[in-house]
Amino acid sequence: MPNWNSAIKKIDVNDVVSVNLNHHSELFISEVEPIMKLNIRGKSRDFLSMIGKILNIILPTETNTSTTNKFITAIWLSPDEWLIFKNNVTNRGAEETNIEENLYKNISQKKLGSITNVSDQFVMINIQGKNLYELLSSGCPFNFNDFKNKKGAVTQTLLNHTDVIIYNEDINKINLFVRRSFSAHLWSWMNDSARFI
């Protein structure tokens, strides 16, 4: 039997669970996979209500903030755009499909806004450790002074000239979203830059 009939496999971008970037500063980096990510866009009150009804979450309307419940987190991207992602790794199966299809049916098809699956558009990288912001600051123009003390804060900035979304999950712990095609390069850059911290 030819093996072209075998099941297709999912391949992670960075084939590691967790890497200690710098033993002295205890800086850890890991790809969080698989995580459902959806880009949602809309403007009307009906859109916001429907999202709240389906996901049981109030979308953040204040710039660079987020909201979260037990299952998902919503990140503000622009006045009519949010990135939502699951708080825990999930099986890429029916659960993910059901949420997407439910939203698509009630938002996109009812002309309230748009729902787009971006699970593989972004790689989510978790970075934690006391020197976390030194690593980011070595290639980022953003001033993290206020950000690092504000749990749930979000910023869209550049890291090593690459567009990234950074979400402050907790003290010295962030989730960084980078487009998949850039992720291997950025991962290498972080490994290299951590040597100098």
Next chain:
Amino acid sequence: MGKTKPFLDFQNDSTANDIKLALREGFKSIEHVKRYTTTGMATDQGKLSNMHALGIIAETAGVKMGELGTTTFRPPYTPLTFGTIVGRNVGEFFDITRRTPIHDWHVENKAKFENVGQWKRAWYYPIDNENMHEAVQRESKAARDSAGILDASTLGKIDIQGSDASEFLNRVYTNAWSKLEIGKCRYGLMLNEDGMVYDDGVTTRLSENHYLMTTTTGGAANVLSKLEDYLQTEWPELDVYLTSVTDHYGTVSICGPNSKKILSKIIPDLDLSDKEFPHMSFKNALIDSIRCRVMRISFTGEHSYEINIQASYAKSVWEKCFEAGKEFNITPYGTETMHLLRAEKGFIIAGQDTDGTMTPVDLQMDWIISKKKYDFIGKRSLYRSDTIREDRKQLVGLITDDPKEILEEGAQIVAETNKQPVEMLGHVTSSYFSPNLNKSIALAVVKNGKKLKGQKMFVPMENKIINVTITDTVFLDKENKRLNA
């Protein structure tokens, strides 16, 4: 030494004497002295020069330095190295690289890569000691004779949703979109406001208010920004939302007369008949329970399919296609062969055969300009006196008298070589040796080219003059029979 100027600020060339002059003229506040002399107003923001200026002012005015105050200090408060700001841009980190989800397969199979924007794209796949020419000849022959496989993941992909999505596309592209049926694909040309070709690609209608637009690889980011800009500033009344999904999907393109047989092995449940799945249409499908979109579209002129699947499954699908295609000698081909195959069909590459000065009419693509639509970006400019000139440079084909002679891209084209000064009529935009036609072919832009078909021209090179004939832009399969082969 007596005439040496005591410089304080080495960036703005102000001296100690300038400070003293400012005081004599009545400027006492450090803020006023700063503005009068420009001391400390350069990129050091006063960290170097202002400290000395304060000392001179204090000494001249007979007060303590601490009583003078300081100017407003701005970051960086302490000197920083450039490395602190920009990070380590050295070696492999000097420039960003983007990789497709199938990149590792290309590396494992010894592909040579070329940079396309920030992307690393497989250029060609040499076997043994093949050079690029030999590899490309082999790849392009295999794609036409049996089956070829291309990683097309780098194409820009924009998800378009909203009740005004069709109207939006009508305004963005030169052709009409309202009547495109759900499940069908259409090629579109996008113009700048000056009427010049900006980008192109195939857009698919996924549902009533949902489209997937593809753009050129290099133009993806700019097209998305431009379209978002139009939505926010020019057409805020339109209910349309754009989301980039370029990285979300990996795209595997299989082409050639055996592509249908290969796809049927991978997705046996999908009806691939021309009636059910004609050229320029799409189907949702499952590959091992993973959802994918299959488009029957072609950039080679061959019977072709593009499988779009979530990026993390793309390499696996590629390998599956490759395995299924082995009995048909499926051959991976890179960007160089892709360019050759499309040139045989006379398909343009925006950015190679266009340079920001070509209208659709110049490209002999009048058919893509809707006469019925009220407006689209660039429409007005297509009717200006300069753009309707008949002697503009126009896209043509070129055949060399010596079929083995390959023209250089960028080479100039002239009608006469003896007359001085030599008038340059145009230049070669794409040039290849076609193994499928067994002769050299080229695309070029030539002044008044449409009316010069059959005319002999010359391409003067450093050591010789090459004789060429102007032809039609389509060199192979003018009847498009291969699309349904």
